[in-house]
Amino acid sequence: MSVGSLLIAGAVVTVLLLLIAASFKGKVETKGRKIFLMVSMVLVPGAWLLAVAVHDIHEMEKVEFCIQCHSMDGYYESLHSDDEDSLVAQHYQNNRVPQKFACYECHADHTPVTGFTKTKMKGLYEAYLEYLGDVEMPVKMHKPYSNVNCLRCHETAKNFRKTHEDDLEDLVADKTSCLECHDVAHVLPAKEEGAE
Amino acid sequence: MKEKIAQFLEPEKLIPCGIFLEIVGVAFLSIGLFTQLPWVMVITMPAGMGLIALGVLAWAYNFFKSL
Numbered sequence: 001m002s003v004g005s006l007l008i009a010g011a012v013v014t015v016l017l018l019l020i021a022a023s024f025k026g027k028v029e030t031k032g033r034k035i036f037l038m039v040s041m042v043l044v045p046g047a048w049l050l051a052v053a054v055h056d057i058h059e060m061e062k063v064e065f066c067i068q069c070h071s072m073d074g075y076y077e078s079l080h081s082d083d084e085d086s087l088v089a090q091h092y093q094n095n096r097v098p099q100k101f102a103c104y105e106c107h108a109d110h111t112p113v114t115g116f117t118k119t120k121m122k123g124l125y126e127a128y129l130e131y132l133g134d135v136e137m138p139v140k141m142h143k144p145y146s147n148v149n150c151l152r153c154h155e156t157a158k159n160f161r162k163t164h165e166d167d168l169e170d171l172v173a174d175k176t177s178c179l180e181c182h183d184v185a186h187v188l189p190a191k192e193e194g195a196e
Numbered sequence: 197m198k199e200k201i202a203q204f205l206e207p208e209k210l211i212p213c214g215i216f217l218e219i220v221g222v223a224f225l226s227i228g229l230f231t232q233l234p235w236v237m238v239i240t241m242p243a244g245m246g247l248i249a250l251g252v253l254a255w256a257y258n259f260f261k262s263l
Contacts, residue, residue, distance in 0.1 A: 004229060011226045015219055022215045034259075037211070041255040045218050045248050052225050056241060059232055068234050127238045 003055055010048045017044055060123070061104040069130040071139055075103075078186040086187040096153075106149055138188065145185075147171050150178045207258050214254025221247030 017040035024033055059065060067076040079102060081089040088106070091097045097105040109115035109122075122142070129135050151172060154160040161168065170176040179185060204210065224244030228237040 007229055008226060011222050011229075014222050018215045018219050018222075022212055024211070034262075037255065038259070041211075041214060041218060042252050045222065045251065048222070049225070049245060049248050052229055053241075053245070056228065056232075056237065060234075060237070065232065065234065124238060127234050131235045131238075 007048070007052055007055060010051065014040075014044050014048050057120075061101050061108075063100060063102050066103040069126070071130060071135040071137065074188040075139075075186055078188055081187040083184065083187045085184040087182055087185045089187065108149075110149065110152060144177060145179055147174050147176075147178050205257070205261075207262075210254050210258055214251040214258075217247045217254070218251030221245070221251065 021037055021040040024037070063076070063079075066072055075088075078086065078088055079092040083089060088102070091106070092099060092102045104119075108119040111118070155172070164171060167176055171178065204213075221244045224240040224247065228240035228244065231237075
């Protein structure tokens with residue numbers, strides 16, 4: 001049984017409990033009814049809501065979720081590019097990032113506490129642009145890609161430190177972008193070429 | 197007007213109203229859960245959470261009033 005099915009079953013149980021509580025018709029004077037009301041109106045819906053939120057947020061981090069926006073079609077194709085210079089294809093195809101969460105791993109803000117909220121707000125804005133706004137193709141990033149997301153994995157790697165010895169300080173300080181040398185991020189299909 | 201608000205805040209009306217809001221909230225969240233479509237979830241997640249929160253508020257008001 002999948003988590004989604006369990007949560008749907010949880011929704012049915014929650015609604016059933018709420019319907020039983022509704023049959024009290026506001027008469028909650030006995031202790032038993034007060035406790036039942038607390039369980040059915042607060043504890044069960046609260047726990048279910050928390051489980052749904054955690055599940056949905058986890059699902060939103062998957063590649064399948066990101067590519068539901070049509071403007072991402074070319075970017076999804078770029079994950080499967082045969083171009084050996086393509087950063088995303090090399091990372092994705094060689095499991096250097098978890099394949100299921102490839103977009104999120106490289107594009108989310110992983111700063112503790114604030115990063116999650118910033119990423120969700122950015123996602124909301126992007127959903128707004130996709131459905132109600134105007135997405136200019138090829139898609140441009142809101143701000144230059146930060147080295148932090150690359151260094152999160154690479155900074156402590158021995159091989160990386162050895163080959164980037166001269167630039168390491170500038171890379172960490174974000175003075176030099178990783179993309180200055182590794183400039184082929186996404187290899188897009190010909191119609192969208194030129195995108196970052 | 198004040199009388200109407202006072203009547204609405206009585207448990208006989210407030211609790212069923214809170215329960216109704218929570219049921220609608222659960223339905224909203226279930227739709228998002230079922231479809232997993234970004235444009236659906238953008239609407240159903242905040243709406244569902246807000247409705248459930250309102251239901252809990254209704255319960256809390258009634259609970260603390262009865263203490």
